[in-house]
Structures are given as C-alpha cells and as structure tokens.
Amino acid sequence: MQHHSRFAIYYVPPRHAPLYQFGAAWLGYDGYSGEPLPPVGDVADWRAITEEPRGYGFHATLKPPFALAEGATVDRLIDTCRVFAAKPRAIPLITPKVDAIGGFLAVVPSAPSAELQQLAADCVRDFDGLRAPLTEADRARRRPEALSAPQRDYLERWGYPYVMDQFRFHMTLTGRLPELQRAALLAQLQQRFAELALDHCAIDRIVLCQQQDHAPFRVIGEFQLERDDLRLRRLGFPNR
Template identity: 35%
Template sequence: MRYAIYFCPANDTALGQLGRDWLAASTDAPELPGISMERRDALLANARRYGWHATIRAPFTLAADVVYDDVRRAVAAVARDCASFELSLRIERLASFLALRPGVDGAAPQKLAATCLEALEPLRASRPNAAQDRRGASLDAAELVLLQRYGYPYVLDRYRFHFTLSAPATESEEQVMRQWLEPRVAELPLTRVDALSICHEAAPGDAFELLERIPLCAPGMDRTS
C-alpha cells in the first residue's frame, strides 16, 4: 500500500468539475476529433488512475512501524501551520506531457510541498534501490541525489506544482486536447489551494482513492513564515 498527499479540488469548485469532465469514463469522456476512443483512453489512463490532483508529496510506502494515524497526524500538523493560497492556472507542456500549471511560480506551493516532504520523511520506508528503479529516467545529478535522499527526484527546487492532463502525446494530439481544454481553463476563477488530501493505493496498479481532506489554516495564520 502506498500513500500520497495531494491537493484535490473540492467537487463543488470549477476546477473540480473540469477534472471530472476531462477524466470521465469512456462513455462520458469528451469527444476529441481525430483521436479514437482507445487512444484517448490510453492518453488519460494514468491521470485517471492517480486522480484529479496536484501532487504535494509523491506516493510513498510506510515504514514497518508506521500506521495511517501517524500519517494523518503529520499531515494535520502541516495543515495547521500552512495557510491556504490562491493561484491562476494555465495549460503548459511539462517535460513531455500536458499539465495545468500556475500562471506564476510563487513561493506558496513550493513551501507547502517542502514542509509536507520533511514532515512525512520519518514515516517513509527507505528505498535503497531507488536509483535502479528509475534507470532510464534521464535524471540529472541533482535529481539523483534527491531520489536517493527522499525516494523521489522531483522535490524541493525540482518540485513543480501541476495537474497532469495526459500522457505524452503527438503534436497534433496536443492541439486537439488544447482545443477542448483552453476555453474551459480560461474560464476558471482563481483556484484556492485550501486543503491537503490523503490518498492511497491499496495494491500496485490500483486507482488512488481519497481517504481524507484536511483543511489548511486561514491566510494570515501561517506559522511557517
């Protein structure tokens, strides 16, 4: 079993609705001209499995003596100390895939992710073979160091707040997806990152499920500054 800490927008928000529409099951999924249903499902498969979210702490396995209540207490402590914040979102290519990214890279997402990373690190099972597991991933020297230290390379200064929209696609496929997404993303109000969601993967390959959504503290109450 693995746990992850995400920002999952509430269902009654515009961003939550966008995610439900975009990642809907095959029969309800958006029509993408020129992209077959099978290809669309392949492009969205991982995004559907991991759920509509922005990663705060990437999936990790608990150490042998750690239980869920330990995770919950650690996340609740982070939430008490970190204030909610707002950001705008836009479509970008991140590495090789389409994603929703902040219009401006601010300090708030980075600080929240770093605080959560350090708070949960004592609860994580070590991964002595992490570098071997990531062979072929084209990591640079700094990312390899982070991988060995935290079990995941895209943390701290390599962290990028984002919502994954699809797997790597061809240029023409990206254009079709953008045609559906861009007018809807343009209509989004500012997104308030207002909670940390604890999600889990019961068995390898299973879809991640939301266990609990823990609100961040109100703006002005941040104790990490």
C-alpha cells in the same frame, strides 16, 4: 492475503468545485468515490490519452507516493496530516491555466508562487519520517542515469527526484503525447477550461490518498490548511 498500499499527500480540489469536476470528468475517474466516470465522447483516443493519469485521479502532488515505513500506521499518518494542516501558513493563490509541461498537458499556475513551492517542500520534509526507504525496483523505475545530479540526490534523500527546487505544481490531464497531437489537444482543453472562468484558485487544503495493490488512488482524508491571518493583516488583507 497480504495487500500492498501506497499513500500520497496531494492537493485535490473539493469534490463539488468546478476545477475538480473539470479534471475528474476529463480523466473519467472520481477519486472521492473510487468510481469510473462516463468517458468524454468527442476526443479521439481519449482512453489511451488519459490512461496514465487516470490511475492517480485528478490532483497535484505535494508528497509523492510512498509505502509506510516499518512501524508506521495509517492512524499516525492521519494524525500527521492534522498536525501539518494546523500550522498557520501563507496560503498559495494561483491563477490556473492548461498548458504543456514535459510532453504532457496539465493544469498549472500562470506564474511562479513562492508560497506554493514552500508548501510542497514542507510536505516533502514533514511526512518523510513515515516513508519506507526506496527499494531497488523503485530506484530503477526512476531511471537515475537519465536524471540530473540534483535530481539523483533528491531521489536518494527524499525518494523522488522532482522535489524542492525541481518541483513544478501541475494537475495532470494526459500522458506524454506526440507534438502535433499535443498541440491540437491543448487548444481544445484550453477552450474547455476557459468556460470555467477560474481567475484564481487557493491551494488551501491537503488530501491524503491511498492506493491498494494496483487500484487507482482514492481520497481517504481531507485537511483544511490553517491560514496565517497575522501575516495577511500585515499585508492589508481583512480577517476571515
């Protein structure tokens, strides 16, 4: 029986990090083990609210899901991850918060980050040679008639409309919600998130995830990004 796999390059916090524990527990799925987690017990319609993001695990997309190009292999993809991670770069540092974005709720940066935009753009470009071309079904699913002209161009060039200047870093917590439900749940999630007391988060790793057939995405590789110490020293930061 032939299996269909998709891969993605995500930012996923380390398994034992408070941020990951918060997100995985809320979604009810551990992307490291591939196992479900007990549902939260005090949110009405929790399962329906979290159904869509649960299938992807708690993450932020850097290179959107793709099938491997003809002739590409998982080993080559893993090697590309290692090469990418080994390039010295400015490590984005964000102050995370829970907020509404496009009708759903997510963990997002409190302020824009040029380093984060650059990291995402680099991921889109550097892994694109391993991506299979869009199928007509893929294209139709993105509803190109509803996209802006730049987004349609990105869909054709990169296989996904929300990249480059259209990219917004987010770690999804819900599907799309009606306004009143979204506002009430936002206040509750913001209160839960505040208990973590996270004043910053370094986006200092990439994670390779795989989806087999229609199962949830699961982590199959973790890669620490190499920090550009020379650049940091110029800015007055100490060595590692």
